Amino acid sequence: MRVLLVEDDAALGEAIARQLRAENFAVDLATNGEDGGHLGATERYDAAILDLGLPKRDGLSILQEWRAEGATLPVLILTARDGWSDKVQGFKAGADDYLTKPFRIDELVMRLRALVRRASGHAASIITCGPLAFDSSTGQFELDGLPLRLTAFEWRVLSALMLRKEIVVERMDLLERVYEGDADVDSNSLEVIVGRLRRKIGADRIETVRGRGYRLTAEAA
The missing domain is CATH 3.40.50.2300 (Response regulator)
Structure with missing residues (x-):
């Protein structure tokens, strides 16, 4: 955010x-x-x-x-x-x-x-997507009921995807929500962050939509 x-x-x-x-x-x-x-x-x-x-x-x-x-x-x-x-x-x-x-x-x-x-259209403070839960009032993520440890960049990407679950979030949209205005952003930094998130929550939970961006899904492939 x-x-x-x-x-x-x-x-x-x-x-x-x-x-x-x-x-x-x-x-x-x-x-x-x-x-x-x-x-x-x-x-x-x-x-x-x-x-x-x-x-x-x-x-x-x-x-x-x-x-x-x-x-x-x-x-x-x-x-x-x-x-x-x-x-x-x-x-x-x-x-x-x-x-x-x-x-x-x-x-x-x-x-x-x-x-x-x-x-983002969510009334309840707890947002779920499959085994992933996000308490938006505290900022805490859980996977299968257990706390999920995330870096600041991982948290920003995952929260943006979670608030728009099952919707494609454009790559540029994610970049603009992860980095501050004066940040020097590497061209593949977002892909690196998404790769780390996939290892933590499951590779099939974040879908790459070619030419557009990413989608967080509750359905395992």
Whole structure:
């Protein structure tokens, strides 16, 4: 999962990004509204965390522009503005959730996971595909009831496939959800990650759709 974080407090932004990365998210951090608005409009993200009081452009105008242009990514507003009218304005602008500062980082992570899950069309927190189970509220995978140990890159690929189980996920779509915007990506890195996942969950569980991408399936070949 790849997240856009737009936060002008450098120390807070780095702290949030560090915690999200520890939870296996890929994070792009923008420290002003101009950069954040551009990234949200041109890059592919699973969700965005958006402050309101930003230099160069305010968060509400960014969100309104994203929605006017048809962007459907889930947006969580994270702000010190805790008045009722501020919350009303945020939701009217197109926010999916609203969290005020100060906040607990674990609550932010859980809200973010819930937004991504619902945006993918899953109501329940536990998602299954054959012997594989994904608890989207905790980020934990199990195979045949046993915890599955994954690297951050493996987790990002498998979670993207799990949220779209039985659907072909385009190769470029997966790449954009695995790596942060400034990453130097090797041409066959995705194939290496998929190969490692096949060894962990079964080679026949991830199907290669030639010329397109990959599909996670519950049916063993």
